Structure formats: C-alpha cells, structure tokens
Amino acid sequence: MPILKATAHAISDSDGALNRVFPVTAKLTKEELGKVTEFARSQGLARGEWIRDVILKEMREASASDPSLAEILGVRLLLVNVLRPLAAGQRLTPEAFDQLLDEISEAKHALAGKLAASAARK
Numbered sequence: 001m002p003i004l005k006a007t008a009h010a011i012s013d014s015d016g017a018l019n020r021v022f023p024v025t026a027k028l029t030k031e032e033l034g035k036v037t038e039f040a041r042s043q044g045l046a047r048g049e050w051i052r053d054v055i056l057k058e059m060r061e062a063s064a065s066d067p068s069l070a071e072i073l074g075v076r077l078l079l080v081n082v083l084r085p086l087a088a089g090q091r092l093t094p095e096a097f098d099q100l101l102d103e104i105s106e107a108k109h110a111l112a113g114k115l116a117a118s119a120a121r122k
Helices: 013-018 030-042 047-062 067-087 094-121
Strands: none
Touching: 030 047, 067 094
16 A cells, blocks of 8 residues: 555645745856845845745836836826816816826826736736
C-alpha cells in the first residue's frame, strides 16, 4: 500500500492561495543582485520577501497613481463642461471658467481613482 497518493498535481490550487509556491524570476547582473540583497537586508527583509512586497505594491498602486489618467479625465471634464453651455448658446464668464477649472482640479484625481478601482474589479 503506497504511503503517498500519486496525483497529477502535487500542489492544488487551494494550496497555492495559502502557500507561496509559484516562483517569479528576473535576471540581474552580479552588481544588481548585490544591491538588491543589500537593500532588502537594510529593510530587515529577506531578498525574496522584499521583491514580492515591491511587486505587489506596484500592482496595487500603479493604476491608481497614474497621473496621465487624471489629466485625461480633467481634459474630458473641461471639454464637456465648456462645450455643452456653448452649444446651447450660453456664455461662460471668465469667473465661471476659473471656478470650473478649480472644481476639475479637485475632482479629477478622485475620479481617476474610482475609475481605476472599477477597472480592477472587472
């Protein structure tokens, strides 16, 4: 009678969620490896642990902190909020335009964050 059951996959999907068993590699020069190792130690972490933390942090923050998305949304908000009144024959005073710019500057980053979070859920 075998002690261990023979299975096609030694590690099940549920084990992978609990244990870190899937390697990700990168090729470094000897100098780069030394710098990475030294920096990780200065942070009180093993090199692999530090690398994992950096990768996961970048993935979480990349889309939310992308300034180009906020700027694109800002331009879109400006166009929509300026062109609609003009198309309706209304005038936009310089004061109203300045107020609109201030509102867009405050809102564009929050909207970019919401959009990035929504895209991450899909």
